[in-house]
Amino acid sequence: MSVDQRGPTVARTVSPLVPARRPSPSPARAVVVIAPLALTIALGLWGIRRKNSMWGDESVTYQLAHRDLSQIWRTVQHVDLVHALYYTVMHEIFGLFGGGLLTLRLPSVLAMSVAASGVGLLGLRLAGSHVGLLAGLVFPLLPQVQKYAQEGRSYAMVCALVTWATYALVVGVPQRARWRWVVYGSTMLLACLLHEFAVLALVAHGVTLVVSRASRPVLRAWSVAAAGVVAGLLPLAICSAGQSEQVAWIGGPVRLWYFVVVAVVGVACAGAPLGVRGPVRLSALAVPMLVLPGLLLLIVSLVKPLFVDRYVLYSDIGTALLLGAWMDHVHRLQRSSRTTWIAAVAVLAALVPSSLSLRTPQSRSNDxxxxxxxxxxxxxxxxxxxxxxxxxxxxxxxxxxxxxxxxxxxxxxxxxxxxxxxxxxxxxxxxxxxxxxxxxxxxxxxxxxxxxxxxxxxxxxxxxxxxxxxxxxxxxxxxxxxxxxxxxxxxxxxxxxxxxxxxxxxxxx
Structure with a gap:
């Protein structure tokens, strides 16, 4: 009788394949989106009436948006063509919700809230959830963001569009899907049609890709999208050049000090090791966004004065990302979180006088x-x-x-x-x-x-x-x-x- 030398046979059972479930959205991702959104809305609604005062430029929005569309079109043939799309949008909003002071400013509050969520997601994608949350919360605390979140002008909408175009850019670099570049180009074009100087963000994006050593297909896709944006903007730029007397009031750089301060602070923060996630580094995105649009506008101003800080408000995207990443870096270095909390409270206390001042009629050049x-x-x-x-x-x-x-x-x-x-x-x-x-x-x-x-x-x-x-x-x-x-x-x-x-x-x- 022979014995099988291989030992006893072991029966195996094979479990049937179970379809993998798609992971549910991360709680951290939801917090990164919702917390900045809620904070920006709260700050935007706080003192939004400014004692029922109205700035002169807001008055222009108020008057033109109350005209019918044909009158708006005939008016912008002579003046304010650069804001024609914004006046059209506000005309429709007034038609839906009434033409009061709150209706004039609430779109800016909501737009800046959307921008804050976008900043949070950018930080999350580039450096993790902690940086995303911090950057998203820092953004609405910045004085200029608080200011223009409560104004009936286009700058908050432009900032929101540039933020989400930047997010589409970051997402599109590794995935290379053609439709993502279409989204990027379309969003950037809409931002530029709301305000022409949003086109300067394109330059910052291009520098980001070069510094990040993006592949040739990515650079080619960005170049095609950027060319489409410039081509779409060109007719407006040519026609509005004939209305250049509108900016004749700019005798020199307006509120240059704010740009210089945040640029210096942001670049100093970039000197710290802020971490690397993915093919685009946070500093490679944030520093060009913070510095280049304002710097290019200053260079142009050597020929014709054009620098006004609100024209490049979207540069604060870079400011918030760098500050958020630096705060996360400091927090990780500190053995005790008590020091970090004390520093955070000190910064918030320093912002209180500015925040209170921005909600008074005197915070604007006229009433x-x-x-x-x-x-x-x-x-x-x-x-x-x-x-x-x-x-x-x-x-x-x-x-x-x-x-x-x-x-x-x-x-x-x-x-x-x-x-x-x-x-x-x-x-x-x-x-x-x-x-x-x-x-x-x-x-x-x-x-x-x-x-x-x-x-x-x-x-x-x-x-x-x-x-x-x-x-x-x-x-x-x-x-x-x-x-x-x-x-x-x-x-x-x-x-x-x-x-x-x-x-x-x-x-x-």
Whole structure:
């Protein structure tokens, strides 16, 4: 009898294949999205009315978005073409939710909240959940983010679009799916159509890919997407170049100090080992985004002044990522978390005065509601109303009741019927003649803005100087409201009056 040398046979059972379940969304990912979103909404709603004040640029949004679409289109042929898409969006929002002050600002709050979530996801993808959460929470605390989250202008929407375009870029580098690059290009184009200077983010993205040593297919895909964005933006850029007088008020860099401070802080944070996850390093993305758009705008400003900090608000994406990663780095180095918490509380305490200040009317360069109220208070029914200069008629246009009892002495055609922002004024000689028909004139003069030199403005100032005397002046945020009374013994030092010897078109040259 033979014995099998291989030993006893062991029966095996094979379990049937079970389809693998897709992993549920990570709780950390949900926190990274929801926590920054909630914080930004809370900060955005806090003091959103600013005591019912309204900034001059917001007043322009308010007025144009209340016109019908055909009027908006006709108006932007002459002025503010760069904001045509934004005015169209706000027109539709006003139509759905009403045209009040909250409706004017809430879209910016929501847009900045979406941007904060995007910043959190960028940090999560580039350096982990802790960095994502910290970056997402730092972003809405930044002073400029808090400021423009509460303004009825396009900058918050642009920031949100650039944030998510950047996320599409980071996701598209390793996966190379064509549709992701379509999403990237489309999102960037929409951002650029809302504000042309969003195109500077394209340069930052390109530098990120080069520094990250992206593969040739990735560089080629980005180049095609970037070319599509530039081609889509080009018609708007060419047409709006004819309206460059709109930025003539920029005499030099506006609030350059903020850009310099955050750039220095961000670059200093980048010196720490911030960790590497995936083919794109956090510093390789954040530093170009923080520095390049503002730097390029400053270089262009050497030829024509264009630098305004809000034009590159999206640079704060880089600021938040670098600060979040640096905080995570410091936390990991500290053996005791107590020091980290003390530092965090100190930073939050330092931000409180700035946050409180941003929610006051004085935080903006002017307050059109206060200016209009001052005109209403100082003026009497039947007084003349004069704007020095005429382009500042928008300072009292938010509420027509403020000027209803006064006679606009220089106005030939109102803003709506003329498809302009400030209306069309009479010839210089006619303005001077109408001024002499009144014994009291309420004059509105913007503070800190150079008035244009033209015959109409010269007629106003020379007639006031020769035939009127200043009776009373009220100073409000961004303007002076002055009452002039008729002086029936004209001053000889002002030269000939309207139509007199030496006058050209009723104006002393």
């Amino acid at each position: 059109v509601t206060a200016i209009g109220a001052a005109v209403r208070k100082e003026g009497r029914p039947g007084d003349g109303l004069l704007y020095l200069a005429g382009q500042h008629r928008i300072l009292t246009a938010a509420n027509s009741e403020d000027t209803r009892s006064l006679t606009d002495l220089a106005l030939a055609q109102d803003p709506v019927s003329s498809n302009t922002l400030a209306g069309v004024e009479l010839p210089a000689r006619d303005i001077a003649a109408r001024m002499l028909e009144f014994d009291r004139i309420v004059a509105v003069r913007a503070v800190g803005v150079n008035s244009p030199t033209n015959p109409q403005e010269e007629a106003k100032t020379s007639t006031l100087r020769r035939y009127f005397r200043e009776y009373e002046t009220t100073h409000v945020n961004g303007a002076r409201v002055t009452i002039y009374v008729r002086d029936h013994a004209p001053s000889p030092e002002a030269g000939p009056g309207p139509g007199g010897p030496g006058a050209s078109g009723g104006v002393m040259r």
